[in-house]
Amino acid sequence: MNPVSLEKKNAERRENEPPMSPAEFEAAIRAVGPERYHDLHPFHHMLHGGKLNRGQVQAWALNRFCYQSAVPRKDAALISRAYDRELRREWTHRILDHDGLPPDEPGGIERWLILTDGLGLDREYVISRRGALPATIFAVEAYVTFVREQPLTIAVASSLTELFAPKIHKERIAGMLENYDFIDDKVMAYFKRRLTQAPRDADFALQYILKNAKTRDEQEACVEAVRFKCNVLWVQLDALHHAYIDGHIPPGAFRPEADR
Numbered sequence: 001m002n003p004v005s006l007e008k009k010n011a012e013r014r015e016n017e018p019p020m021s022p023a024e025f026e027a028a029i030r031a032v033g034p035e036r037y038h039d040l041h042p043f044h045h046m047l048h049g050g051k052l053n054r055g056q057v058q059a060w061a062l063n064r065f066c067y068q069s070a071v072p073r074k075d076a077a078l079i080s081r082a083y084d085r086e087l088r089r090e091w092t093h094r095i096l097d098h099d100g101l102p103p104d105e106p107g108g109i110e111r112w113l114i115l116t117d118g119l120g121l122d123r124e125y126v127i128s129r130r131g132a133l134p135a136t137i138f139a140v141e142a143y144v145t146f147v148r149e150q151p152l153t154i155a156v157a158s159s160l161t162e163l164f165a166p167k168i169h170k171e172r173i174a175g176m177l178e179n180y181d182f183i184d185d186k187v188m189a190y191f192k193r194r195l196t197q198a199p200r201d202a203d204f205a206l207q208y209i210l211k212n213a214k215t216r217d218e219q220e221a222c223v224e225a226v227r228f229k230c231n232v233l234w235v236q237l238d239a240l241h242h243a244y245i246d247g248h249i250p251p252g253a254f255r256p257e258a259d260r
């Protein structure tokens with residue numbers, strides 16, 4: 001059968017399939033984590049297990065800054081497309097969580113920069129993204145574009161990797177504090193704050209898609225969106241591994257001091 005007729009047949013099959021029950025749909029979303037969340041990646045095991053040197057942790061933090069700074073941009077893209085006032089109101093606090101709200105709330109990006117300061121990286125250099133890996137930039141911009149272009153419910157679903165984040169944050173706080181003498185409580189503040197923020201955000205997004213993804217096709221597209229997002233996270237660690245463990249640092253990317 002040629003690919004076009006196969007695609008058509010699959011679409012017909014799905015059309016005839018009844019929607020999943022809310023419990024089945026939620027289970028399908030949750031099943032993606034144990035299959036492909038980035039806590040399974042070897043680079044993560046090395047990071048948490050104390051197997052990286054300072055330069056490799058610097059490279060991780062510097063690249064991960066690009067993800068942090070893209071998150072409020074993708075959240076703004078999502079809000080710009082929402083006609084539902086309640087969704088906009090709820091989603092707005094995600095932007096403030098990252099960008100901060102003067103005078104008392106510095107925000108997650110500032111907390112991330114405290115981490116990169118603590119690792120001895122120059123702030124202006126981190127913020128400029130000049131030293132980031134090309135794959136990091138491609139991955140985070142793919143996430144922003146996905147949220148800008150996909151149907152709203154599917155864009156909301158792509159945030160649901162956050163269902164799996166608290167576990168990785170807990171492991172990271174414990175593992176990094178224990179294993180690296182250049183990491184202290186102050187620089188781990190970012191992850192401590194996410195332990196309460198991520199479950200609240202994920203819970204809202206999950207309830208939203210359970211209510212709004214009504215057909216089987218929409219439900220399957222939501223599950224696919226969570227897989228897509230896992231790929232966004234995974235490919236960033238692949239790139240870090242290739243550059244800083246295997247030693248293939250692309251031209252222009254950050255070079256740890258010992259390599260310069």
Ligand SMILES: O=C(O)c1cc(C(=O)O)c2c(n1)C(=O)C(=O)c1cc(C(=O)O)[nH]c1-2
Pocket residue numbers: 071108158159160161162164165168169194233
């Ligand atoms: O450290 C991590 O592994 C991790 C993962 C994720 C995620 O699953 O996308 C987020 C975060 N951290 C995070 O700190 C964060 O603010 C965040 C926002 C989002 C999102 O998609 O809106 N994901 C994540």
